Amino acid sequence: MTAKIAYDDVEVGTELPTRTFPVTRATLVRYAGASGDFNPIHWNEKFAKDVGLPDVIAHGMFTMAEAIRVVTDWTGDPGAVVEYGVRFTKPVVVPNDDRGALIEVSGKVAAKLDDNSVRVDLTATSGGQKVLGMSRAVVRLA
C-alpha cells in the first residue's frame, strides 16, 4: 500500500481536488455489461417510467464508483481504501441525448484516525441535487 499523500501533510478540513464525471446512456450500457447489473431501469425508458421513475437512472454503483475516484486519484493507490460507504439519496437521471448528466464530486478530510488513516467525506451532486448522502471513505495514507 503506497499512498502518495502523507498523513502528516493533511489536516481536518483539507480539501481534495473536485472532479466532474459525465454519464450518458452509452456509459450506462457499458457499465451494465461490465458489472452484470442489467436492471432495465438503467437502460429502458419505458420500463423506468412504468415503475414510477422520471427517466432512465444511473446505477447507484456507477455513481459510487465515480465518487471514490476523488479519493483514489488523490492517494494514488486505490488499495489504500479501508472503508467506503454511501447512501443513494436521489437517482442520477440520464436523459437520452448526447450530453447525458454530470456527477460533481468534492471531498474533504473530516477526521484523522489511528494507523495513519483519515476519513474523507464526499459530496456528490447531479443537476443541482445531492445524489449521495453519508458518503465516507477511510483511507490509509503514507
Added chain:
Amino acid sequence: MALDQSFVGRTYPPTAPYEVGREKIREFAEAVGETNPVYTDPEAAKAFGHSDVIAPPTFVFSITFRAAGEVVEDPQLGLDYSRVVHGDQKFAYSRPVRAGDRLTVTSTIEAIKSLAGNDILDVRGEVHDEAGEHVVTAWTKLVARAAEEA
C-alpha cells in the same frame, strides 16, 4: 405486502468461487472511466506493492450482488425486483481484490423492514479468498418501493 420476517438472520451457503480475471478488471475500469494503471498494468500495480493488478473499490459489488441474487429472487421472500432500488452500500476491505483471486461470498440477511409501504432488505456479504482469508465485507440495503395505488 410486508416481507417474511423469518428470513432475518438467514445465512446462505458460500457461493462457488468467482475467478477474478485481469481482463474483467480492465473492462470494469474502462466502464467507469478509470485511467489509473494499477487496474490494467501489472508492473504499475507492483510499484504500489500489489502482486497483480487490483480491482476498483466497487468492483466486488458485482460478485456480492450476484450472491445476494439468491436472496433477492427467492420467491418465498417475495421481493418485487422490478421496484427495487439500491438504498445504501458499504464496504470494509482487509485488502483490495486482485487478479487471480478466487472469491466466495457468504450472504446473510441482517434486517427486513417495512417503512411507508416500502420493503427494505439489508444483506451482508462476507468475501473470502481461496486461502480462507477475509478480503472484504459488503453491506447492501435494497428498497422495494411501494407500488402506487391504481
